Amino acid sequence: MTLTTPRSTATHPLSRLTAEEISTATTIVRDAGLVAESSKFVYVGLEEPHKRDVLTWTPGEPVERRVRVLVLDRATGNGRDLTVSVTGGTVVTDVEIDGAADGQVPILDAEFEAIEPILAADERWVAAMAKRGLDVADVRAVPLSAGSYFPDESGHRIVRVLGFHQADETDLPWAHPVDGVVAYVDVTRGVTTAVHDHYDLPVPAERADLDQATHPHAVRDLKPIEITQPEGPSFTVEDDVVRWAGWEFRVGFDAREGLVLHQLSIDGRSVVHRASIAEMVVPYADPSPVRFWQNYFDVGEYLFARYTNSLELGCDCLGEIHYFDATLADEDGAPRTIRNAVCLHEEDHGVAWKHTDLFNGMAETRRSRRLVISFFTTIGNYDYGFYWYLYTDGTIQLESKATGIVFTSSYRGDEHPYATEIAPGLGAPFHQHLFSARLDMAVDGTGNTVHEVDAVRLPMSDTNPYGNAFARRLTPLTRESEAQRVSDATVGRTWHVVNPSKTNRFGQPVGYALHPQASPVLLADGESSIAQRAAFSTRSLWVTEYDPAERYPAGDFVNQHPGSGGLPSFVAGDAPLEDADVVLWHTFGLTHFPRPEDWPVMPTDYTGFTLKPVGFFDRNPALGLPRSTSSHCASHGS
Incomplete structure (x- = not known):
């Protein structure tokens, strides 16, 4: 039965939800009698179509628009998980959430x-x-x-x-x-x-004002830097589709995951179908009875993109900027707009390649440039920025920036060695920031295989008489049970996603390599509650076969979930992964032993990962970069 007039102007299956679609979806839910006076809308987001349907869709075809809606009745604590067809005007599915077994909906x-x-x-x-x-x-x-x-x-x-x-x-x-x-x-x-x-501890007295009287600091006299592009930016934006230097992708935004990149391709060849930060957890190391439970899932428990900042030119981004507003639902189900939620701009990035040759007199330099797509969100005391970088040599990079205010405690000295003293009597407990990137890969198509690649020391032998040789070992990850891996900087471990049905001019399968940063995974004991609930963070990499229902590495309902949700359940079937439609789940992050320099406001700390082409191109894809024509750069010769 149609409950309201369907409203959608979507031009693509992955178009971002509009204010009108949000209003229509929440009205459908109300008209169906599924909300009470005491009900609140926890989450309203696009129910993305199956990858297969997106890839086979052609412009001009009808677009079916479905929206996932989570509702909480505050009077009873009962949650509902709904799927609503905006185009059909109906509630498609209605599931009551078992708070004990399934976990609770996010906190309002x-x-x-x-x-x-x-x-x-x-x-x-x-x-x-x-x-x-x-x-x-x-x-x-x-x-x-x-x-x-x-x-x-x-x-x-x-x-x-x-x-x-x-x-x-x-x-x-x-x-x-x-x-x-x-x-x-x-x-x-x-x-x-x-x-x-439990303890009668003194309350630290020193204020955190940033003035000279409270926190004396040296003044740094710096002259202005102006970033200008006299001819305008090199990118174009049309209907949320961005094109730049051979790259093309669609910008998405979600209240839970924040910025999403869809259908990322270069020179008309697909690389990643969907990329997002699907979860993060901040486990604290203080075992005291006051704080042992401090473990926050900022994505799954708090829907961290609800707190996205409105970015301002000259402060958060520099240069020729294109901003994207984000339209989300408030807790009453009405659309609200976050102005300038996503920033898009170009940055100079030093030397892309250079050579001065002894024999033929060649002296060539090309400058690198990167496209930056970013957003910032504030969760209580911490501020997090997420920056996707696309480079002219085909590299993709994600950088997470952590700043803001460290979470504090009273400092108890050597008797309680789980915190740093950052001001008189003020402690900052040790903790980690562990993120999970969900990378739905499509390296030149959807039939991909993942290899773990390690450097291997070779002993002296008849074939290695001087002991200088080393090799690399490629190990295919053939099943989900094998594809739960930990990074190892001692062997330079990377993971190559290759397409066995597509080869370069040397007959090698085309591929992209995931380069992790060297950092610990979850440091809590494997039997702990947090290790059960944040099982994703106990491994650097999980690989799964694509399933549209598998969106979140710690499960759909993380809040108070008893554990083993998400990835452990995803891989229970041990699906084969060779020449398959694979999703990479990469854990990366920071292990933070706070410093006095992190107070009263924390200098930005950085973490992330890189995807680099490996045999995807036949030669350096940055050969086509132009010589610099800047008035600040001398240019000689043709």
Whole structure:
């Protein structure tokens, strides 16, 4: 039965959702009687068609538009997972979520906002603050995802709360953790289930103002840098499709994953069908009874792209900028626009290639350039930027930038060696930032095979009499059970995604290589709750056969999920992977032992990975770069 007039102006199966489509989808849900007065819309996002249907679609054909909608009834704590046809005007699927077995839907802003009044009404919390000489009205309650630890919390929407003192409106609360006390709150019932006051620790007093009086700092006198392109940018944008220097791709954006790159190709040849940051987890190393549970899945628990920043010219991006607004749904189901959510621009990137020859007098230099597609999001204390770079030599790079404010504690000295003192009496617990990139590969087509490639030392022998030889070992990852790998910098380990049915002029299969950065995977014990819930982060690489339902490496409903969701269940069938439609799930990140230099605001730290062509081209694809014609560069000869 049609419940409302279908509305869609999509010109492509992967077109971003419009405000009209969001309004139509949420109206369909309401008209179907699936929301109550107390219901909130947790997530509204495009239900992307099967990869096969996208690849066979031709312009002008009808576009079926489906939207995934997650709804939470705040009065009962019950969640629903709905699929809505915007073009058909109907609810296609309706699944009630079992909060105990499946996990909870992500946490709402409305739930966070309710925490301080709940705690202010609890005598135990008020008493704990008073014991420390604090008025509860001056303590900012920071609600955080609870994880899965206690059987009596199963099926209930729980958050755990730490306090931070704020002396006045301009004071930065992160400088004043009220450590030693933690509250557990049932957000559905609106009650504090427990207040644990374990330690009476002093509240650090030094403010975090960035002025000279509080934090003396040397002033760096720098003259302005102006980035100009007198003839305009080299890229074009049409209906979210970007074309630049042989590259072509479609920009997507999602409340959960943020920036998504679709159908990434170069010179008309596909490389990646879909690329996104599908999950991240921030596990903390403090085992104290106050903080042992601190493990945040910023994508799956908080839908981190909801907090995307509006970028500003000259601050976040430099040069000739094209901005993309993002249209998401608010918690009442109405569309809202984040202005300038995604920034697109070009950057000079030094020397692309150069040679001055002794014999023929050649002296040639070409400058590299990269296309940058980025967004920034703020999750509580941390700010994360995600920058996709495309290079003129066919390289693809993802760089994650972490900045903002480190999460703080009271510093307890050598008796508690899990934090760094970053200000008098102020600690910053050790932690990791582990991201999962979902790379739906399509290297010159969808029939791909993944090889693990290691450098191999060779012993002295008759064929290696001086011991200088070394070789490489290629190991095909033939099944999902074999394709759960850990990076190894000692052998220069990379993973090559090749197309066995396409060869270059040397008869070799064309390919792209994933180059990881050398960094630890999850450091928590393998039997721990977080290792079960964030199993994706225990490996540097997982390879799976494509399945449109497998979108998130920790599972669909991460919040309070008991564990083993996502990738462990995806690979249970042990599908074959040779000449298959493969998806790479790459874990990368930072292990952060905070420094005094990370306070009061953290200099940007960087992590990421690189995809480089290996035999994909017959020769250097950057040969066609023009000589520089800049007025600041002398050019001689023809």
